[in-house]
Amino acid sequence: MSPLSQNKFLAFFLLCCALTCTTLLFSFTFSDPPFHFLKYASRISGSFFSKDICACDTCMADVGGDAWLADRFNQSILPLMTRDNSALSDDTYRWWQWLQREGNPANYTRVVEELFRLIPDEGGFMDAGPQRCRTCSVVGNSGNLKGSSYGKLIDTSDLVIRMNKAPTKGFEKDVGARTTHHVMYPESAIDLSNTTSLVLVPFKTLDLQWMISALTTGTIRGTYMPVKAWIKANKDKVVVINPRFIKYVYESWLEGHGRYPSTGFLTLMFALHICDEVNVFGFGADQHGNWHHYWEHNHLAGAFRHTGVHDGDHEYNITVTLADKHKVQLFGGR
Ligand SMILES: *[C@@H]1O[C@H](CO)[C@@H](O)[C@H](O)[C@H]1NC(C)=O
Numbered sequence: 361m362s363p364l365s366q367n368k369f370l371a372f373f374l375l376c377c378a379l380t381c382t383t384l385l386f387s388f389t390f391s392d393p394p395f396h397f398l399k400y401a402s403r404i405s406g407s408f409f410s411k412d413i414c415a416c417d418t419c420m421a422d423v424g425g426d427a428w429l430a431d432r433f434n435q436s437i438l439p440l441m442t443r444d445n446s447a448l449s450d451d452t453y454r455w456w457q458w459l460q461r462e463g464n465p466a467n468y469t470r471v472v473e474e475l476f477r478l479i480p481d482e483g484g485f486m487d488a489g490p491q492r493c494r495t496c497s498v499v500g501n502s503g504n505l506k507g508s509s510y511g512k513l514i515d516t517s518d519l520v521i522r523m524n525k526a527p528t529k530g531f532e533k534d535v536g537a538r539t540t541h542h543v544m545y546p547e548s549a550i551d552l553s554n555t556t557s558l559v560l561v562p563f564k565t566l567d568l569q570w571m572i573s574a575l576t577t578g579t580i581r582g583t584y585m586p587v588k589a590w591i592k593a594n595k596d597k598v599v600v601i602n603p604r605f606i607k608y609v610y611e612s613w614l615e616g617h618g619r620y621p622s623t624g625f626l627t628l629m630f631a632l633h634i635c636d637e638v639n640v641f642g643f644g645a646d647q648h649g650n651w652h653h654y655w656e657h658n659h660l661a662g663a664f665r666h667t668g669v670h671d672g673d674h675e676y677n678i679t680v681t682l683a684d685k686h687k688v689q690l691f692g693g694r
Pocket residue numbers: 434435436437
């Protein structure tokens with residue numbers, strides 16, 4: 361053979377090799393298990409084939425190759441307090457104590473010890489895996505829920521998480537009727553049904569003491585404002601957000617915007633950490649740009665947005681970005 365046809369032969373041979381390899385790889389990839397290649401690919405490239413992470417179509421825990429997400433989402437930070445993880449570093453404790461400038465706080469360690477004699481010490485939710493597809497509805501309190509008819513859709517999720525003073529009675533068509541978790545702090549507390557889990561967000565040691573008191577003696581009646589002395593709630597279903605988690609949300613997700621995260625944003629982050637699929641309702645303004653609660657008639661009542669404590673714009677920006685990345689599904693007003 362001439363050098364030219366030798367080269368041609370070599371090129372042909374290489375082409376055949378390449379084709380064979382591709383075909384083999386292709387059939388290996390799309391045959392039934394083993395799915396090794398796909399599993400590996402999904403770790404790198406994200407949500408397409410995340411069946412090894414959870415049983416939903418897309419999995420919250422799958423950050424794929426998204427650097428923005430990977431920079432912020434730290435799944436080793438557990439949202440709920442247990443006896444074991446309750447101890448705070450000096451740094452975290454000082455930051456947390458500063459949030460609401462509590463003077464003369466009680467001994468945190470002792471209060472936590474007393475609290476866990478009353479409520480379960482379980483942590484919970486950390487059962488993620490290929491068998492689990494936990495869907496969640498996070499229901500904010502925006503007036504954009506009015507007339508939305510989202511009620512049925514909200515209620516179909518495994519967990520329905522509401523917050524603060526949110527009522528359902530009389531608003532079922534738009535906001536749903538089920539509540540598996542209700543996130544609150546002493547100043548925003550309402551009575552709950554026996555089947556709902558109270559999720560306490562403590563912003564000071566007194567909030568932990570209030571939780572004990574509100575379920576037992578009713579002696580604490582005020583913080584920086586009057587609070588409910590007693591609360592109707594199932595003490596076997598009370599859980600507490602770890603101050604360490606609040607600090608992580610503030611630093612990692614909000615990058616120091618505002619003084620600390622709002623309950624709405626903390627609730628969304630809680631859902632990110634415990635759910636496989638997150639549906640978000642009632643966040644943001646209504647179609648007229650008003651920031652009021654769905655149960656209020658006064659459209660000017662939305663003082664909660666610009667309190668100087670929370671950066672609502674930044675929080676909403678993060679929420680929208682998560683939706684753009686298809687990590688959460690954001691149901692806007694309509
Ligand atoms: C996540 O948090 C853990 C515990 O604080 C820390 O050790 C780890 O470095 C963090 N990971 C990232 C990627 O920031």
